[in-house]
Amino acid sequence: MTSRLETAAHPQGLRRVAIDPVTRVEGHGKVTLLLDAQNHVRQVRLHIVEFRGFEKFIEGRPYWEVPVMVQRLCGICPVSHHLAASKAFDRVVGAQTVTGSAEKIRRLMHYGQVMQSHALHFFHLASPDLLFGFDSEVGRRNIVGVAQAYPEIARKGVLLRKFGQEVIRATAGKRVHGTGSVPGGMNQPVSAEDRALLKRDVAQRVGWAQEAVAIARQLHSSNPALYDQFGSFRANQLSLVRADGAMDLYDGVLRARDADGGILFDGASDQGYLDLIEEEVKPWSYMKFPFLKSLGPALGWYRVGPLARVQNCDFIPSPLAEAERRAFVAWGHGATLHAALAYHWARMIEMLHCVEVIQGLLEDPEILGGELMAGGPRQRSGIGVIEAPRGTLIHHYEVGDNDLVTRCNLIVSTTHNNQAMNEAVRAVAQQYLDGHELTEGLLNHIEVAIRAYDPCLSCATHALGQMPLDVALLGADGALLDRVFQSGGGLVRDLRAPTGLAA
16 A cells, blocks of 8 residues: 655645655554755644544543553554553552562563564564665555565564464453453453463564564664664653663653663652653644653653663563663664664564563463452552553543543553654655655655654544644635634634635
C-alpha cells in the first residue's frame, strides 16, 4: 500500500503537499508540507486526524470493567493498556503491591506483549524499507516482498511474534483483549501444559532474537552515514527504570535525561507524574504535546520508547541483551544516539531482553499457582505506569464511593513522542526534500522517519478537555463560504471567509 499524495494551493502562495494517509503505522495520520516555488520546505507537520473519546466514555463505568475496556484503544498493544489500568486500580482496591505470583504472571504477559509488538514492527512494518531501500519499487516494499526476497527472515519474524502472542494467551486467556489481569492481581495462573509448550520453543526464540539484533546492527555498520544521521535531532528522554537503574518494562521510578545524557531527574515516583509532566494542545492536531514542567514547552519535550529506554537505563538485567546494549553504547562512543533509525536497533535489543525474561519466568514455579489476589483499604484514585512497546504509558483514574469512574487521564507512548516525531519529519524534509522535485521515494523518507517511532495513532487520540476543531463551510462550487477554528483560546473566525454566515 502506498500513501495517497495530494497537492493544492495555499493562501500564502505556497504549494501544499499532503501524505495522506501515512502507511504501515497503527491508526490514521497525515503529513502536510508547504513548499515555495523553488520547492524549498517552509513548513512540515504531522497531523493526527482521527478522534476517539476514551477518556470521556470510561466515566461512569464500574472500575472493574476498565482494564478490559481500555484494551479496545488498540489491537496491537492491548496488554499494555490492560496492565496499566490494572496497576492503577490495584491502588483503588488497596493493593499497594500485588502478590509475587500475580506480579510474575503479569510480567510474563507484559514481556510477551512487548516481544510480539517489536517483532511485528521490525519484520512486518519497517523491514521493507530497511532491506530494500527507501526509494525501492513501491509494489515490492511490503511484507510480501520481504517474504519473497528473504524467506527465512520473514518466517522467523512471523514465528517470533506468534511466540509472544502464545505467551499472552497463556497468561491473559486470549491473544488479543484478554481478561487475566484484574484490580488487585490475576484471575488465573499459567497452566502446566502452557508452560511446557512455551518452554519447548523459548531457547530457539532467544537465538532468533539474537539474529534480529545482528541484522539491525549490520544495517548500521553497512551504512553509518545514513543510519547515524537520518532524522537526527537532539532531544531529552524519559522512561521508567528499576530502583537500581536497571531497565524495567513493568514497574519502576521515572528518570529523565537531557540531550547530552545528563540526569534531569531520577528516582521520581510514578504516582507524582503530574508534578513532572504537563500537556499542551495545538490547533492542528488531535494529539496533545507533553513536556517536562521544569523546562517548559519550548525546551521540555522529550522522546520515549526503545531508543530512550536503552540509553536511559544503567544496565539491562539479562546477559545477552546487556552485551548488545554495551555494543550499542560503544557504537556512539558513549554519546547519546539521536538518529531515528537507531530506534530499530534498540527495539531489537529490547526484544532479545524480553525473550530472556520470558525464559527465566517460565522456570519459576510461582507462575503455576499461589495466592493471586491482594487488597487493603479502598482509595479514591489510582495511577498505573508501565513501559509499553512504544514507550511510557500512564493511566490515571478517580473513582467515586459508588465504584464508578469519575475521571480518567491517559498519556500514551505516542503522545509523549508527538513533538519528537514532528522534529524527525522536519529534519528529514529539510535534509532530503528541500529544493528537490518530489517523488514517491523521497516522500517515503518522511514515512520512514515516522515509522521508526512505531506510532500507535489510535491510542494517542483519546482526548481530554478542550481540543482543536476546524469547521469549514463550502459552497457547491467548492468555494469557502465560512470557516471557524476552535483551540485552547476559543472560537476564531477565518477573516478570509465571507462574514455574516452562521458557524
